[in-house]
Amino acid sequence: MRKLILVFTLQLCLFSFSQNKQLLYGFSEIPQSLLQNPGGKVTNDWYVGIPLLSHIHFNAGVVGSTVYDVFADNNVDFNVKFRKAVNSMDSNDFFNINQQLEIFSGGFAFGSSYQKNKYISFGMYQEFDIIMYFPKDYATLAIEGNKSNINRLFDASDLSVSAEAVTVLHVGYNKKVNEQFTYGVRGKIYSSLANINSTQNKGSFVTVPGENNYYDHIFDLDLKLQTSGIASLTDDENSDVSNDIDEFKKRILLGGNLGLGVDLGFNYQLTDQWSVDASLLDVGFITHSKDVENYAIKGKYTYNGINPLFSEAENGQTADEYWSGIEDELDEIFTVDTTKTKYTKWRPVKFNASLNYAFGEKQSKDCNCTIDDTGYQNAVGVQLYGIKQPKRPQMALTAYYYRRVFNGLRLKASYTVDSYSFNNLGLGMSAHIWGANFYVMADNLLQYKNVYDAQSVSLQLGFNYIFNKK
Template identity: 70%
Template sequence: MKRIQIFMLLLGVSLFSFSQNKQLLYGFSEIPQALMLNPGGEVTNDWYVGVPLLSHIHFNYGATASTAYDIFEDNNVDFNVKLRNAISGMESTDFYSINQQLEIFSGGFAFGNRFEKNEYISFGLYQELDFILYFPKDFAVLALEGNQNNINRLFKASDLNVAADMVSVFHLGYNKKVNDKFTFGARGKIYSSIANVRSTKNKGGFYTEPGQNNIYNHVFDLDMEVNTSGIASLLDDENSDASNDISTLQKRVLFGGNLGLGLDLGFTYKLNDQWDFDASVLDVGFISHTKDVENHVLNGRYEYEGLNPLFPQAREGESADDYWSNIEEDLEDVFQVDSTTTKYTTWRPVKFNASLNYAFGEKQSESCYCTDDETGYLNAVGLQLFSMSRPKQPQVALTAYYYRRLFNGLRFKATYTVDSYSFNNLGLGMSAHIWGAHFYVMADNLLQYKNVYDAQSVSLQLGFNYIFNKK
């Protein structure tokens, strides 16, 4: 019951999910949260404050592997056939991911001399979940086909690859407009790990060969490790009070967990009045796990020829239960798992963004039938490149976008993205200002919402702020 309560608590937090690649938000300078993607981006407000717990909410799920619809679709095809086809169509580099962020509070303000406020401070606290599970193809084949038809085939332990990290992040950013062409920024971060599970460096494997004393000999040559922090105390059955666990999680959000440091850097450079280039690198940092740590290690070479199918004559006074208990103890001795509390360090998944942008379409003044220089350009198009480090290989995406300002209080952005999940990712975002109140909503993969069970990825984000814009 205790473990179910913890699972439901963590699941409830993860309902507010966050995509690592936020191509709709990147470069959308009217939205203050865009500075989280490029601390050197353009700033258009004098100050803002986010509505607590509502200023940035984002859900994203992605899968490069088969979906639930591939297996459970009602199409008169045998379930076993669909399952076999799904497994054969996937590779060990395919993955399932969930990225989550809930902004707890945020704010920012401009400062400088009385003629021009060209410097800006932003700050806040958010909670983030990052989860990735690679498809363990060798072990799925083993479970589906068994080892009898795979004699001498090595089932690789490296196929077992999973990482999950829930953190809270306090950040403080600085942005400076040096001149009309160049703006730069930096953001420092303090990470507080709420919970961490990682098993990404497994080696060796398992194979079956003809035996000498039995039909088969099973050979295990394994070097496997699972690191956890912040998990053991939550699953401790001796402390079954869920309220204590909630209090523990709250403390970890407020710097009571395993701590780490990180840095974001970014800039914007205007090539001319219409062209500009920007780039950023995010989450260059680490977390040192020293509290509530449990590591489980399985290392060594083991050979096992199985049980004798004929029950041997029991020793005097030995019952059948005693016999099987002895067998169980022998297996436990063979597969000895060492548990330690040795501290370890994890590196944050580093993210890189870069975009080239072209603005056009000047608004004409109704009073003089000439260009209105105060409002700037109404349209923009561009290309954005995104990449992120992952345990097996980088995750990369390329986005083309179109931006349109209908009037000062309403702006839209449409995107087409090619990424690890699909080649038909269409997105649409809107930012609306009503006096000081600000609201934005964005969604990716619009074509896949007609059948979410067959979607490779789904994403939705929204937020509320109060903004005082520059005049």
């Protein structure tokens, strides 16, 4: 059983997901790019997203050893591969799943009849996010035991996990002030479907030579687990799956634990060809007051271990009484305090910024002049991304090349350096056929030949109907 738990934990920690959308950021022909920068450029008069299909996002990555390193059929003993994988990781390695599904969306331009320089965008999307740091000391203790680690202090704070499923209702405002400057703001209402948070753990465990027994086991623990939206679903009296589904439906439409947030962004045209932009996303919080159940273990305790002799047998103590006494001692160590106190959690704030250079106007073969006014055919640039995580920020740096093949087809290629790899190549495409728009984007294309050994894999796609500006 211990090995099964370790295998499951390792698989989770080998898969690491990122919320970075470097291919979508700045891709102004795609309306969903405004979710990455509410102050980005707008190239359409109005649009409507196809419900449940306008934006589907999922990406995965690997920190340290891959699944292939552990389960490859290479005639190496599984235990050897497993120990090597655990030993190569540390407590700052993590897995983070992020998935988004847009439920509905739309947008429209307005203003004077000759210059529609304002834009409203709106919609609702569902998002699931979980981050769990690799519990290095827990894994080492489980594999090696404490006999070979006498006097070693194991850190209880290695256990750090946070998970949340939310729906987000949002409205954004974008204004083109002049030919150089555009800014935007987006307000958000969060509705939390379920939340699990255990990121403030402290304490230690150590085994030392004892006096009355071989060893003394010293616990100094301050462990906390906060949950909302979970207790009612796991209640033994509520075993009907249909009731759980109905409960989730209520929470989707602002029936869960609520919170507020804001996105900010801008775009500034330095020259005709150079531009800079930036955005700050999910500056907000959620207050958890409904269906809350929290658990805590706090205190210091020294356990002298199991006495191998039935010291009270001569006084009539039975074996059952002996083991029951040991069980009571262990229960005393790990007394769980359960409360229903409400709590507030901040959303993971994200930051984007990019510097861009456009070039290559389409020239006429008959004269030394441009033949259309749709702008430059190419662009290159660099983008910096960051997200606040429980232990430390996660960063990524991307270089990209954008190409307008013709009016109905745009391509974007990227090279990204992040926590997972130094060879992440991505490609995105946006196609327009009359008013219909379809886009698809994928990362780490070089490693698709063996997904199990890939450092990261990402996919985004969507369908919209767009009415472009003349």
